[in-house]
Amino acid sequence: MTIPLTPEKPSPVVQPWARPFWEAARERRLDLQYCATCDRCIHYPRIECPYCANAQLEWRSSKGRGSIYSFTVVHSNAPSAFSADMPYVVAVIRLDEGVQMLSNIVQCDPAELRCDQAVEVVFEPLNAEFTLPKFKPV
DSSP states (O other): OOOOSSOOOOOOOOOGGGHHHHHHHHTTOOEEEEETTTOOEEOSOOSSOTTTOOOOEEEEEOOOEEEEEEEEEEOSOOOGGGGGGOSEEEEEEEETTSOEEEEEEOSSOGGGOOTTOEEEEEEEEOSSSOEEEEEEEO
């Protein structure tokens, strides 16, 4: 038995109420939850609205656009599954729908990024089961 030098990247742990998010991502859509009562956008996926506690939630497709709220560039000491990706950007994205999402910023020079910079979603396959929503500068 040979042990790979670089372990595989971990797959997301998917709760049943978040499954539609991951199914949409596999189809290259960024779907977000909305409350059927207060009509507020919700992210990360939940079983009830954090604003009014309503359990009737629906999914809508996002425009996939937003801006960088904050970010960091990982230059060293990344977990071994991510060491080949260095440097890479971990960012909080403020989506136009008003929610924030933790993701990566790709297809850019990390030195040229700034807070409030416009970004849009792109999708990168992780494996046969998961496609990850990431963002690139507009």
